[in-house]
Amino acid sequence: MYFLGVESATRATRAIVVDLDSACVVASATAPHSFIEGLPAGHLEQDPAGWVTALDQAVRGCLQQLGPKKDEVVAMAVGAQSKGMVILDQKNQIIRPAKVSGDRSTGKQVDQFNREFGGPPGFCELTGNALDEDGLAAQILWLKEREPFNFQKAASVMQPRDFLNYWLTGVRRAEMGDASRTGLLDVKTGNWHEMIIEFIDPRLFKMLLPLGGDALSLGGLRKEVLQSWGLSGEILVSAGSGRVMMSALASGSSRLGTAVLELGVTGAVWGLSAQPHVDPRNEVSMWCDATHQWLAHFEEDQAVASLEMVQDHYGWNGQQMELAASSSEIGAGGLMALPLGHGTKHQDGEGMFYGITMRNFTPSNMARATLEGIAVRLAYGYHRMSELGIDFGTVCVTGRGADSQFWRQLIADVCGVKSYSLKNQEGAALGAAIHAAVAYFQQTGEGLSFSDMAAYAVITDEESWCEPDEGRHQFYLNQLSKQQYLAETLIGSGFLV
DSSP states (O other), rough: EEEEEEEEEESEEEEEETTTTTEEEEEEEEEEEOOOOOTTOOOOOOOOOHHHHHHHHHHHHHHHHHHHGGGGEEEEEEEOSSSSEEEEEESSOSSSSSEEETTOHHHHHHHHHHHTTTTHHHHHHHSSSOOOTTTTTHHHHHHHHHHHHHHOOOEEEOHHHHHHHHHHHOOOOOOHHHTTTSSSETTTTEOOOOHHHHHHHHTTHHOOOOBOOOOOOOEEEEEHHHHHHHHSSSOOEOOOEEHHHHHHHHHHTTTTTTEEEEEEESSSEEEESSSSOTTTSSSEEEOOOOTTTTEEEEEEEHHHHHHHHHHHHTTOOHHHHHHHHTSSSSSGOOOOEEETTTTTOOOOOTOOSSOTTTTSSHHHHHHHHHHHHHHHHHHHHHHHHTTOOOOEEEEEEEETTTOOOHHHHHHHHHHEEEEOOSSOOTTTHHHHHHHHHHHHOOOOOOOOHHHHHHHHSSSSSSSGGGGGOOHHHHHHHHHHHHHHHHHHHHHHSSSSE
């Protein structure tokens, strides 16, 4: 029995097929996306039709690898980028390209929301999160004010996963995880926020898709798609969710008590919560999760950029940088790094190295200080979640460095709990396959839970466990306090922005 998982990211779509009997990936394929060229600075857009083409190509690539066994695929799901505005008219035609994650064109609209609702704290009080510049709420208001003709033609507003699911099934339905990142959903109640929608435009009530609630399944794959893929049996399509929510499933965090720390496109820490602990500082985001719980999420946008900057400067690859760092002592001889954009949302935010002396200004100390600085900053998010009442007993390390004993030990020491990695690093595509499997078995009456399925499909590398050292943990807690003090002092002085 096979399950198809699709990850539709900003730059590419990846599809995998999971064999449930062996819990192995038996097919995989990738197809790229492209961006609209020639846009003004700060604008980032894609043609939604290109997502459909990429999904189609990636799935066909998997089915071709399966050969005669492709009819053993029984269900599929999509995990897609949560940021994106797809506008359809009355005839279900795409009106304009979709703004996507990273678009910074809506600053004026975000300012309007903040003035109306009391700034980020006020907006956070209403919805559970401050408004993102590339969130759907700001993008829709931008459309209304900058392209009123297109806004008047709009009949439906969708996020990328909504649009792909509509193409797959013909069903129009929003999902709580994706919706919680729009700025339009109250994550505490799971309902569209009427006051915010009214502020944008009353017409928006009819343009938004109905929320799916606890329903996991959307329905069957459309007959036309089945035939074009050369499939004979019915394929169930589950609701899926956003990429982060699907990545959480793939990392085994469908159970409480496990945090995930990832270095991917950005640096992030996340973990499930049984309750919506809203952060009044807006440092930790609180989203709805694909498992019908809540997902706490902390992100450091430029953690990876800080890492790559030092690697590029010395001409290192990842392994060479780790080797250099491991030859330095803990604390890098007093050298401390504040990652680029420390604690800000600005892509051009500055960072710094603090405490440089004639003795510690060496390549090995620069390498260690950089990795320690990133780890300590991400550990701040981990500890901030604990302050909010979300406790974790272990940390799963994913993305870059997951295979590195040095990096896993560093994470164990800064967080003060055991760390480990996974044997199958398949990300959101695996999470989508798990979601499809749970939906399929619930529909057939077997009622397997997300935790049951994750325990089977997500494989821990038992040799990867790292125990924290209490002495090093206390040292890094002091480093965390020092890093925060330096950042707040320098940001407040206007030196570091």
